[in-house]
Amino acid sequence: MNAGHHPRCVCLFTDDRRPIHSVAHFIVRKDDGNPRQEGVSVVVVMAPDATEDDLAAVVDLVRVAGGSAFVSRGVSRTIVGLVGDLDDFAALNLGSRPGVQRVMRISVPFKLVSREHHAQRSVVRVGGVPVGPDVLSVIAGPCAVETPEQTLVAARMAKAAGAALLRGGAFKPRTSPYSYQGLGEAGLRILADVRAETGLPVVTEVIDPGHVDLVASYADMLQVGARNMQNFALLQAVGESGRPVLLKRGFSATIEEWLSAAEYIAQRGNLDIVLCERGIRTFEPATRNTLDISAVPVAQSLSHLPVIVDPSHSGGRRDLVLPLTRAAIAVGADGLIIDIHPNPKVALCDGDQALNEADVAELADAIAVLSALMGRTLAVAEPAVVS
Numbered sequence: 001m002n003a004g005h006h007p008r009c010v011c012l013f014t015d016d017r018r019p020i021h022s023v024a025h026f027i028v029r030k031d032d033g034n035p036r037q038e039g040v041s042v043v044v045v046m047a048p049d050a051t052e053d054d055l056a057a058v059v060d061l062v063r064v065a066g067g068s069a070f071v072s073r074g075v076s077r078t079i080v081g082l083v084g085d086l087d088d089f090a091a092l093n094l095g096s097r098p099g100v101q102r103v104m105r106i107s108v109p110f111k112l113v114s115r116e117h118h119a120q121r122s123v124v125r126v127g128g129v130p131v132g133p134d135v136l137s138v139i140a141g142p143c144a145v146e147t148p149e150q151t152l153v154a155a156r157m158a159k160a161a162g163a164a165l166l167r168g169g170a171f172k173p174r175t176s177p178y179s180y181q182g183l184g185e186a187g188l189r190i191l192a193d194v195r196a197e198t199g200l201p202v203v204t205e206v207i208d209p210g211h212v213d214l215v216a217s218y219a220d221m222l223q224v225g226a227r228n229m230q231n232f233a234l235l236q237a238v239g240e241s242g243r244p245v246l247l248k249r250g251f252s253a254t255i256e257e258w259l260s261a262a263e264y265i266a267q268r269g270n271l272d273i274v275l276c277e278r279g280i281r282t283f284e285p286a287t288r289n290t291l292d293i294s295a296v297p298v299a300q301s302l303s304h305l306p307v308i309v310d311p312s313h314s315g316g317r318r319d320l321v322l323p324l325t326r327a328a329i330a331v332g333a334d335g336l337i338i339d340i341h342p343n344p345k346v347a348l349c350d351g352d353q354a355l356n357e358a359d360v361a362e363l364a365d366a367i368a369v370l371s372a373l374m375g376r377t378l379a380v381a382e383p384a385v386v387s
């Protein structure tokens with residue numbers, strides 16, 4: 001094994017150039033067929049010059065603390081996988097023992113939303129509409145609720161595109177305080193009226209912990225936007241709301257931070273969470289954000305929660321919505337959330353990325369063909385919802 005360098009951390013590699021953390025994951029993955037190694041949560045990397053006594057001391061300490069230690073010997077370095085209680089291991093202060101080079105926690109910091117403890121992928125129901133592994137659930141509608149007419153026409157367009165859920169912002173989290181901030185409760189009333197008219201359950205954003213009860217009294221699903229992904233008070237409040245939550249990934253959040261944010265919601269007793277990849281900020285200015293398409297299968301492998309994609313906020317351009325939609329379905333996304341507007345030119349929010357009437361027909365075709373190709377049926381709103 002060799003030690004290599006990365007600008008931000010020291011990386012250790014095995015003799016065949018695999019980073020140590022992937023060895024650690026390998027140990028965890030092997031659990032499926034091998035209960036002996038189940039639950040490896042810490043890996044101790046011994047220094048190249050560690051002695052057999054150093055190694056034996058580590059193994060003894062772990063065993064005395066009630067844990068199990070599994071020794072794995074490389075040509076020039078030895079690693080020890082620990083099974084047992086993380087807090088007990090922390091108290092051993094193994095990092096400062098002779099012959100120990102590094103101690104790494106490898107279990108994920110998000111337990112409730114993790115797939116490690118819940119292998120089967122979850123289905124979240126939103127006003128009766130399933131979001132999960134066997135279906136493709138499309139959420140569509142205007143970025144912002146502007147008028148009753150605009151919202152109703154957009155909802156009908158959404159339905160024609162194959163949407164089972166209506167999106168629309170009443171409280172808008174705008175980067176500039178001079179931009180359109182939304183209609184507030186009046187917007188929520190419009191959404192409720194349009195739901196009654198079209199039968200589409202409503203997904204809408206909440207930006208303030210103090211508004212959660214109000215928004216939950218109108219909405220079928222609460223959206224926590226990218227700008228609020230680490231608003232922990234808001235995450236806890238939606239966790240107590242009794243409503244399913246759409247959690248967008250922050251534009252500079254790692255997947256681990258995103259799932260840890262979901263854990264805040266889950267910890268308050270709400271496991272009805274749908275994750276949404278909506279693009280991250282990179283060096284590339286040609287698109288509003290860079291759609292991190294890999295995040296979909298990565299999040300699905302780490303978490304049992306459904307993962308959907310927002311091709312509208314990812315690209316920020318109307319001409320990219322269809323190609324990114326195709327990519328999302330092909331990569332295995334569980335759903336989509338798409339901006340639609342009857343007249344994007346006069347939209348008060350995000351008109352550049354909103355689909356118009358002509359685009360919607362093309363979108364409907366792509367969704368129908370590709371969902372079938374991926375073995376998913378298109379989720380539909382339950383007729384019973386219509387009042």
Ligand code: PEP
Nearest residue numbers: 143225226227248278313
């Ligand atoms: C939105 O969906 O309207 C929105 C503001 O999205 P994001 O939080 O992903 O920017």
Ligand code: MN
Nearest residue numbers: 143313349350
């Ligand atoms: Mn928007």
